[in-house]
Ligand SMILES: NC(=O)C1=CN([C@@H]2O[C@H](COP(=O)(O)OP(=O)(O)OC[C@H]3O[C@@H](n4cnc5c(N)ncnc54)[C@H](OP(=O)(O)O)[C@@H]3O)[C@@H](O)[C@H]2O)[C@@H](O)CC1
Ligand SMILES: Nc1ncnc2c1ncn2[C@@H]1O[C@H](COP(=O)(O)OP(=O)(O)O)[C@@H](O)[C@H]1O
C-alpha cells in the first residue's frame with residue numbers, strides 16, 4: 001500500500017479495471033461514494049443536516065452517491081451543485097441516483113449544518129479555484145465545521161500538494177485505492193486531515209502495468225535491505241565510516257554525525273580531524289576513533305588503507321576550498337569507498353560552480369548522497385528550485401538525475417530521490433526535528449548505513465524514517481544530541497516488526 005499514484009496514474013488504474021471487465025465506472029463510483037458515506041456516518045454527529053458540495057465531474061459524482069447512501073441511512077442531506085455533470089457521464093448517473101434536495105452552490109451558507117462533504121474537485125482540478133466555489137470554501141474554512149474531503153481537499157493538487165487559489169481544510173480525506181503525492185507533500189498534507197484509504201475494487205495487479213515509481217517512505221520499502229551483522233562479523237567487516245570534522249571552533253556537528261553513524265550500526269567510526277581540532281575532539285569522544293587529517297591525500301590514503309566504506313563531509317566543515325579538494329579527491333580515487341555523503345558545507349562548497357561536482361571524475365563504485373535542506377538545494381540547483389510548476393518530488397528527481405546522486409531533499413515533507421526516477425515521500429516527520437544539529441545526525445545515519453553496504457536509495461529512505469521515529473520516541477524537549485541514543489530502540493522495534 002505504499003505506492004503513490006499521480007492523478008494520471010490513478011485514471012489509468014481506473015481505465016485498466018474497466019477495460020478488464022472487472023468493474024464499470026459507475027460501480028467504482030458507487031464503491032467510492034459508499035466509503036465516503038461510511039466515513040460521514042462515523043464522523044458527523046446527527047446534529048444538523050449534512051451539506052454535500054458537488055462539482056461537475058466525477059468527484060461531484062462520488063458526492064451525489066454518498067449523499068444518497070446517507071439519505072437511505074436516515075440522514076438529513078442537502079447537495080449544493082457547482083455545475084451540472086455532462087450528459088452521459090458517470091457523474092450524471094450519480095446525480096440521477098441521488099433523490100434528495102439539490103440547490104445552487106451560490107445559495108450555500110455553513111450556518112446550521114452538522115458537517116460538510118467536499119466533492120467539488122479531486123483528481124481533475126484543472127485551474128485555480130475561483131467564483132462561488134472559492135466563496136463556499138472560504139466560508140467553510142471560517143466556520144470550523146467538520147469536513148470530509150472526497151479524494152482530496154478541493155483546491156489541492158493531487159500531483160504536487162500545491163494549493164490552487166484556495167483549498168478546503170478537511171478533518172479527513174477519503175481517497176481510493178492508493179494515496180496521491182498531494183496527500184503527503186506540503187502544503188497539501190496540512191489540508192487533508194486524516195487520510196483514509198478505501199478499497200473500491202481496483203485490483204493490485206493494475207500496478208504491474210502502471211509501475212509507479214513514487215512511494216510513501218515506510219519500512220516495507222527498505223526493511224529487507226537493512227543490514228544486520230553476520231555471526232562471524234568483526235568491526236571492520238560491519239563497515240568503517242569516516243566523518244570529516246571542522247576546525248577547532250566548529251567540531252560538534254561532525255561528532256553528532258559520527259555518533260549517529262555508530263548507532264546506525266557501522267562497526268567502526270573515525271573522525272578525520274584537522275590538527276587544531278584534535279584535542280577538542282579527543283576530549284569529547286570515547287568509542288569514536290580519531291585521525292589527524294591535514295590534506296586530501298591524508299584522507300584519501302586513510303580511506304584506502306583502513307578500508308573505509310563510507311564517508312561524510314559537511315557538518316560544521318567550514319572552508320569551501322578544502323571541502324572541494326577533499327570531495328573531488330575522494331570521489332575520483334580507486335579507494336574502496338562505496339558511498340560519499342555530502343551535507344551542509346559539503347554542498348555549499350559547490351555554490352556557483354555545481355558543474356565541478358556534477359562533472360567530477362567519479363569512481364563508479366562510490367555512490368554520492370546529497371542531503372540538502374531548502375536553502376542548500378537552491379545553492380546547488382538554482383534553476384530547478386525556482387521552477388514554479390514542478391512538484392517537490394519532480395524537483396528532487398531532476399536534481400538526483402543531474403547530480404547522478406541519491407538526494408534527500410529535507411523539510412517537513414522530505415523527499416528521497418534516486419537518479420533512476422524512484423522517489424519516496426516521508427510522512428513520519430515531526431517539527432521536533434527542527435532543532436540545530438538534527439540534519440547532522442541524519443547525514444551520520446545515512447553514512448553509517450552506507451558503510452554497512454546498504455544500497456544508497458534504501459539507506460537514505462531508512463535513515464530519514466528512523467531519524468523521525470527517534471524524534472517521536474523522545475518527544476518534547478528533544479535536542480539533536482538525544483537522537484543517536486534513541487536509535488537502539490528504533491532498531492529493536494523494527495526487528496520485532498520485520
Ligand atoms: N479514477 C478513479 O479510479 C476513480 C475516480 N473517482 C473520482 O473521480 C474524481 C476525478 O474525476 P474527474 O476526472 O471527473 O475530475 P474532478 O475532480 O471531478 O474535476 C473535473 C471537473 O471539474 C472542473 N474543474 C476542475 N477544476 C476546476 C476549477 N478550478 N474551477 C472550476 N471547475 C473546475 C472540470 O471542468 P473542465 O476543466 O472540464 O472545464 C471538470 O468538470 C476523483 O477525484 C474521484 O473522486 C471515483 O469515482 C472512483 C474511481
Ligand atoms: N517541521 C518539520 N517537520 C519535520 N521534519 C523537519 C521539520 N523541520 C526540519 N525537519 C527535519 O529536521 C532536519 C533539519 O536538518 P537541517 O536543516 O540540515 O538542520 P541542521 O543544519 O541544524 O542540522 C531535516 O531532517 C528536516 O527534514
Ligand SMILES: [K+]
Nearest residue numbers: 121150152154
Ligand atoms: K474534493
